[in-house]
Amino acid sequence: MTPTTTTPESATTAVALSGVTKVYGRGTNVVLALDRVSLDVRPGEFVCLVGASGCGKSTLLNLVAGLDRPSGGDITVADGARPGLMFQEPALFPWLTVEANVEVPLKLRGIPRAARRERVAELLRTVHLADFGRKRPHELSGGMRQRVALARTLALDTPVLLMDEPFGALDAMTRDILHDELERIWTERNLTVLFVTHNVREAARLADRIILLSSRPGRIIWSTDVAVPRPRRIDSPEVAAIAAEVTDRLRTEVGRHAA
Amino acid sequence: MPPDTLTRTDAELSGLDALEIAGRQKETSRGARIWAATWPKLAALALAVAIWQLVVLSGWKPPWSLPGPLVVGEELLRQAGSAQLWDGIAVTLRRAAVGYVFSVAVGLLVGLAVARSTVLRAAIGSMITALQTMPSIAWFPLAILLFELSEKAIFFVVVLGAAPSIANGVIAGVDYVPPLLLRAGRNLGAHGLGLYRYVIAPAALPAIVAGLKQGWAFSWRSLMAGELLVVGISQTSLGAQLTYARELADSPWLLSTMIVILVIGLLVDAVFGAADTAIRRRWGVLDQAGR
Numbered sequence: 001m002t003p004t005t006t007t008p009e010s011a012t013t014a015v016a017l018s019g020v021t022k023v024y025g026r027g028t029n030v031v032l033a034l035d036r037v038s039l040d041v042r043p044g045e046f047v048c049l050v051g052a053s054g055c056g057k058s059t060l061l062n063l064v065a066g067l068d069r070p071s072g073g074d075i076t077v078a079d080g081a082r083p084g085l086m087f088q089e090p091a092l093f094p095w096l097t098v099e100a101n102v103e104v105p106l107k108l109r110g111i112p113r114a115a116r117r118e119r120v121a122e123l124l125r126t127v128h129l130a131d132f133g134r135k136r137p138h139e140l141s142g143g144m145r146q147r148v149a150l151a152r153t154l155a156l157d158t159p160v161l162l163m164d165e166p167f168g169a170l171d172a173m174t175r176d177i178l179h180d181e182l183e184r185i186w187t188e189r190n191l192t193v194l195f196v197t198h199n200v201r202e203a204a205r206l207a208d209r210i211i212l213l214s215s216r217p218g219r220i221i222w223s224t225d226v227a228v229p230r231p232r233r234i235d236s237p238e239v240a241a242i243a244a245e246v247t248d249r250l251r252t253e254v255g256r257h258a259a
Numbered sequence: 260m261p262p263d264t265l266t267r268t269d270a271e272l273s274g275l276d277a278l279e280i281a282g283r284q285k286e287t288s289r290g291a292r293i294w295a296a297t298w299p300k301l302a303a304l305a306l307a308v309a310i311w312q313l314v315v316l317s318g319w320k321p322p323w324s325l326p327g328p329l330v331v332g333e334e335l336l337r338q339a340g341s342a343q344l345w346d347g348i349a350v351t352l353r354r355a356a357v358g359y360v361f362s363v364a365v366g367l368l369v370g371l372a373v374a375r376s377t378v379l380r381a382a383i384g385s386m387i388t389a390l391q392t393m394p395s396i397a398w399f400p401l402a403i404l405l406f407e408l409s410e411k412a413i414f415f416v417v418v419l420g421a422a423p424s425i426a427n428g429v430i431a432g433v434d435y436v437p438p439l440l441l442r443a444g445r446n447l448g449a450h451g452l453g454l455y456r457y458v459i460a461p462a463a464l465p466a467i468v469a470g471l472k473q474g475w476a477f478s479w480r481s482l483m484a485g486e487l488l489v490v491g492i493s494q495t496s497l498g499a500q501l502t503y504a505r506e507l508a509d510s511p512w513l514l515s516t517m518i519v520i521l522v523i524g525l526l527v528d529a530v531f532g533a534a535d536t537a538i539r540r541r542w543g544v545l546d547q548a549g550r
Contacts, residue, residue, distance in 0.1 A: 138543025
């Protein structure tokens with residue numbers, strides 16, 4: 001994460017994980033959450049991590065976000081950038097308006113007021129919520145709240161976006177539209193996205209590359225490039241075919257855990 | 260992405276937003292709201308006065324020890340026109356304010372320190388709760404030994420009564436900050452003081468206000484107990500007036516002073532209640548409860 005560790009490879013790698021291991025607990029209660037996970041994400045790449053419960057998907061994102069330290073291995077984010085993290089819940093601050101929520105990361109970076117106001121307006125336009133800046137989070141629907149959270153994360157001006165099942169709690173129609181929106185913003189802003197989901201179709205709809213994680217411990221067991229041209233539809237046969245293949249692999253993996 | 264797809268998504272998105280938001284706003288007029296909150300209180304007050312009058316009419320106690328509402332009301336009006344009552348209110352409120360402000364400072368600092376440090380929490384966390392259960396009047400013998408019959412004795416007990424509640428409010432507030440908000444705040448770049456300013460303090464505010472409200476109740480009670488016991492240093496405090504009224508067997512004076520004490524307590528409580536409601540409305544807790 002320090003500039004001194006930036007190598008010439010950073011031009012081709014936005015996020016690099018090498019041999020990342022995470023152990024929770026001590027003594028007899030030790031749990032191996034992640035086992036020697038190595039992964040290189042190219043700049044501008046959209047990578048979906050798919051796995052059943054207990055595969056350490058969220059742990060992985062926390063480690064990349066720097067909210068937790070790995071027990072072993074290295075994580076490098078190009079140019080020392082601090083990735084933005086989104087959760088399944090919007091995690092908005094209920095005591096602030098929509099505008100003020102988006103403004104928080106700008107304030108924390110010490111950006112002057114006039115510039116902040118401009119940035120907030122621009123970000124709210126990006127997520128199509130320009131008219132809702134004065135509302136409070138509880139006055140919005142789930143999908144709108146998640147878009148506010150996206151605008152707030154984009155306010156970090158980071159090239160790397162980490163998303164932890166961000167659309168998991170939304171209805172199918174809202175989710176479809178947000179897939180289009182996320183794809184548009186990802187293209188417009190040249191973002192690198194690491195997206196965790198247990199929804200295989202969602203992964204096939206969004207990803208350049210799908211990575212399958214095993215459960216307990218979390219290991220990378222399989223990955224595939226998704227060559228379907230964009231824009232995609234979640235109900236297109238190509239997307240469905242990829243999803244079917246990932247589902248089969250996932251079922252085999254889950255079956256290994258049968259008692 | 261072709262332009263027609265883009266506009267389609269935009270239209271869908273705003274259509275969905277409009278559908279989701281529709282029907283969430285329900286406005287009642289300000290007057291109607293105030294009336295809805297006021298009339299039950301007025302009715303309860305009328306009922307209480309009526310019961311009081313009935314007890315007096317029943318002749319359970321002689322009128323010189325239990326006067327009726329009319330006599331007490333006249334006395335209250337007479338008192339309101341004299342300097343004595345207002346002097347008493349001024350003395351008592353000054354003591355309350357000084358004691359409470361000091362309690363808030365002590366409570367906030369101690370609460371914050373205990374919430375942050377595991378060592379301090381292990382050391383005095385449970386002691387703060389124990390202090391809270393101690394009836395404040397039980398402190399007075401010690402306070403009088405330490406400070407004699409003085410303002411300091413009253414101040415000492417008021418602070419001991421209020422500060423633990425306030426500290427407990429702070430501790431509870433910091434403890435119950437949702438971990439998700441902490442993670443979000445840290446990811447957005449808040450560390451150390453920034454995390455306190457932007458996440459922990461506002462998230463803990465409802466519990467802190469609850470602690471401040473309880474702290475006020477405790478300090479007000481301690482103050483009244485103190486003014487009843489520590490008489491002689493000031494002729495005019497509300498507590499001292501209660502004592503003199505009893506010694507002179509002037510029951511209208513006694514009851515009218517009690518009403519003044521009750522009303523002051525209610526007014527301050529209403530301020531805290533308004534703060535609490537404002538916070539809950541901002542957070543959207545009231546709307547979810549269907550109010």
